[in-house]
Amino acid sequence: MRTAALLTLAGLPALAGAQVWEFRGPAPAYFGQLEGMQPQKSPVAGAIRVVRPHPTDPQVIYLGAVNGGVWVTRDALADEPEWTPLTDYHQSLSVGDLEFDTTDPTNQTLVAGVGRFSALGLNGGPRSGLLVTENAGQTWEPAGLNDLLDRNIYAVIKRGSLLMATVNQASQGAVGLYRSTDSGIAFSVVSGAPTSGLPAGAAYDLIAHPTDPQRFYVGIGGSNAGVYASLDAGATWHNLTRNVTGFSGSTNNVLLSYSPHGFDALWVLFANASVANGVWRIQQPSSLGSLWTALDLPGTDEDGTFIGINPGRQGHIHLSLLADRANSNVVYVGGDRQPTSNGDRGGFPNSIGAMNFTGRLFRGDASRPTGQQWRPTTHNGTSRNSAPHADSRSAFFDAQGNIIQGDDGGIYKRLSPASTSGDWISINGTLGAFEFHSIAWDRLSAIALAGSQDNATAEQIETDSTLWRVIGSGDGGRPAVDDLNPQFSERYTSAQYLLSFMRRRVNALNQVTSVDFPQLRLGPGVTAYDADAAQFYTPVYHNTQQSGHLVFLFSSKVFESTTRGDTVAEVTLAPVFPNPNPEPLEGTPTAAAYGARAGSLARPEVLYVGTSAGNLYYRAAAGGFFALLPEYPGAGSGVRDIIVKPDDWRTVVVCSFTRAYITRDAGTTWFDITANLTDTALRSLAWIPPRPSSSDAHRLVIGGLGGAWAKDPTSGSVASDPWQPFGLFLPKAPVRDLEYDDTRRLLVAGLLGRGCWTVHVDACPADLNADGVVDFNDFLIYINLFTLRDPRADLNGDGVVDFNDFLFFINIFGQPC
CATH class of the missing domain: 1.10.1330 (Type 1 dockerin domain)
Structure with a gap:
């Protein structure tokens, strides 16, 4: 069994005896949404934005994870490659691009651009510019901290002292192409400059000619969408795409790839409104006057309906393009997911034999007649109907001529890509880049489980193991664990929109003894799903004091179950005379605290609920109505989390995106305790009480953008007391959720991009x-x-x-x- 290994770069051990965060996986999770990889147990490892195999050594591959930083493996040909994180403790782990500097003959110089490209609403870390290494990732230096701050880096190139980066979004400054000639000390905006020839607008892919150090190509979106070329190292630019049709003001992704073999060929793949809309090739683009040739759109006929490579309409982030390295007529493209039969309205298999929503990948050949130019590189285009995870993002050849692909399930290799005899295999190995949006902890068996973006719900296979297993498919819903019974726990999991909601009874040995699918019946023939729309990630809470009781937060309503999810009843505000119907909650319910104590007395009826409108509601009696807490000061800013002091139902902490508040009298008076927390995108709370019969202080822990912080919430100066980082060496990925196990005195964190981490709070x-x-x-x-x-x-x-x-x-x- 593989277990966590922390601080490997410094040669330090996993520090279970120190107050140091320890990685708990997944690395990887087995039984993911793949096809034909059963011999490897179908492993997934999280979303990968960019892959960069070493130019000459097939054992070495670098990658940039969507929110998990830069990684490297030096045994890529092993059955289970060992991956090492290289940038865990830098300001941001959100990677937009990663490139070799080809002027370094030792291939030890790389540059990474920071950008947010998560399928979870483009969430991620701070946009902090670039990172540069000149020693193969041992150390990294920042660049562009001022000129590129808050810009979303889509692509980056380094050639000695020349640095260029494209920006497709910005919360300050301009989008477009940025250029530095002093190794990144200062950048200027090229796009829109009077003499540059490059129009203003979002900039996307940026590539260099493989042999001419002066020639570069960039893709531009928006009203001036197209492909532009520079013959003077990026100082001035020329529009190459005068005869290309399909570019428009809705163009929101442009990919480029270059083939120098046979004759120069530049390929472009672009998306309009997040759907691939054209694949074109230009021969000898250096002449600037050459014309482009369009290929057929890649896709398949599904019972009379043509379906392209973006049936999921996610082409703004889920596209890949790779020119063949030996044949300038051949190109490889990737999109988001497989369609079903009957025009994506039926089931599986589809026309190419896909049995699941896996990768949508094709090989194109411009020398073939129209209508015959595309063949799948998955399913019936392989020897064993294999396919990687859906949502392709990056593809590149390794030194042996295999395609290495990054997608939302991890990193995969296509053997013999030019033929149908090859297959897809996983090279995820020990990679751990899961984007967890929520986490739960089973105290009975000491097992973590979590909801992830694109990789379903996953749970540890064994205590302390970094190996996990996937439960279900799609996007993982928010899990909950009822572990109040000393003989067994009940784990509640689901997919997006609370689909496939499942209840599993599990014993202390982590063995599942029963499985049920609660229906949330609201009445005869009616369920909660009929009464209201489930949220994409529907919050589910178990009662901290009474087993079998659950709360579900739907789009506008709150449902309570006292029957383990089999039946539910709506919790409402009281009707206001003369209207006999309950008043609606204002905003979407977003967070809850369910069950509390008054000293030694259990108060399972206590329920606090916060909404996206920044309102806070309280229910005091079982079966009773909600009451608005009008003195809560966070109105207008959505509630992210609520925590109640373990022995006092009246002491409550609430956090919004930017503020945290505490009340000690059930909501009559409040104190703003945000203090020094700024720009932290607050997400989750945990209350750690002192050890019995000790003089320890209480600790309130808050998780957010790039860390977890703590202070004593019972202090008389809590409003002004500064927050301190809690624990050492937690990667700088966003902390999305926290759970506390008072039995083991263990805090569990779910990170968006780096999986699950734990810390012993008394070490x-x-x-x-x-x-x-x-x-x-x-x-x-x-x-x-x-x-x-x-x-x-x-x-x-x-x-x-x-x-x-x-x-x-x-x-x-x-x-x-």
Whole structure:
């Protein structure tokens, strides 16, 4: 069994005895939504934005995960490659692009561009410019921290001191092409400049000619959409696409790929309104006057209806393009998912033998007649009907001529891509880049389970293992675990829109003993689904005090079940005379706290619910009505999470996207406790009570953009007390959810891009070598990290390693164990 290995770059062990976050997986999760990879147990590992195989060594592959940072493997030909994260502790793990600098003959110089491309609403970390390494990823230096701040980097190129980056979205500054000639110290905006020839507008793919260091190509969207060429290293540009039809103001993705073999050929694939709308090729583009030739649109006939490569309409992020490296007539394209039969209105199999919503991938040949130019590289285009995960994002050849693809399930290899005798295989190995949006913890068996973007719900196979298994398919819903019974727990899981809602009874050995599918019956012949629309990720909460009780937050209504989900009743506001109908809640219900205590007395009837409108409601009696808490100060900003003090139902903490508030009298008076939390995109709360008969303080932990922070919520100065980073060495991916196990004194975090992590809350914070004491050896470990300016030495989480971090360590070094 593989288990977590933390801090491998520094040669340090997994620190179960220190207050250090430990990786719990998945790395990978088995039984994912793949086809033909059963011998490998169909592994998935999370969304990959870009793959970059080493130009000459087939063992080495770099990749950029959508929200999981840059990784490398140096044994890519192994059955299960070992992957190493390279940028876990830099400011952002959201990768837009990753490229080799071909002026470095040792192939050790790479540049990564930071951008948000998650299928979960483009969520991610801060847009912080570029990262550059000159030693194969051992260390990285930032570039463009000022000129590229808050710009979404789509593509990037480095050629010595020349750096160029394209920006397709920006919360400040312009979109378009940025250029630096001083190694990234300063960037200027080329797009829209009077003499540049490049129009203003969103910029997409950017590629270099393979042998001419002065020639580059860029794809532009919007009203001036097209492909532009530069013959002077990006200073000036010329429109190449005068005869190309299909570009429009709705063009929101443009991909480029170059084939230098036989004759120069430049390929373009573009999407309008997120649907692939054209594949064109131009021969000898250096002449600037050459004309383009259109290929057929790739796709299949599904019982009389043509379906292209984006039946899921996700071409703004789910497209790939790769020119063949040996034949300039041949190109490979990828889209989002397979369609069903009958024009995507039927079932499986479809026309090419697909049995699931897997990858949509084709090989095109411009030398073939119209109507015969495309063949699938999946399903009946393979030897065993194989296909990778849906949602292709990147494709590149490795040194052996195989295609390496990144998609929303991980990284996969197509053997012998020019023939139907090859197949798709996984090379996910130990890669761990899952985008978790929610997490649950089973205290009985010490097993984590989580809802993920694009990779269903997953759960640990064994306690402490980084190996997980996928439950269901599609996008994973928000899980819940009722573990109040000492003999068994009940795990509730679903897909998007609460589809396939399932209840599994599991014993302490993590063995499933029964499986049911609760119907949420609201009355005879009526379910909650009939009364209201489920949310895409419908929040589900189990009662912390009474087994079998659940709450479901639908689009506008709240449903309570006292029968383990079999039946439900709506919880409403009281009617206002003379209207006999209950008043509706304002906004979509987004968060709840269900069940509380008053000292030793259980209060299972207590229910707090917050909405997207920033309203907070409270129910005081079982079967009673909601009451609006009008004094809650967060109106207008959606509620993200609610936590109740474990022994006092009147003390409640609520967080919105940017603020946190506490009440100690059930909502009559409130205190803003946000203090020093700024730009943190707050998401989740956990309350850690002191150990019994100890002098420990309470700790309130809040998770958000790039970390988890804590302070004492019972302090008289809680409003002004600063938050401190909680635990050491948590990757800088967004913390989307927190769960606390008071039995094990263990905090569990779900990260958007780096999976599941845990920390022992009572461990010695400064015991870095996990020997049970804080001594000079721990001091030496930190001094080594600090001297190297290793990002892990940034203990106060401000994005820089400086003397303040040293003082922070001295403070925790002096704390008793």
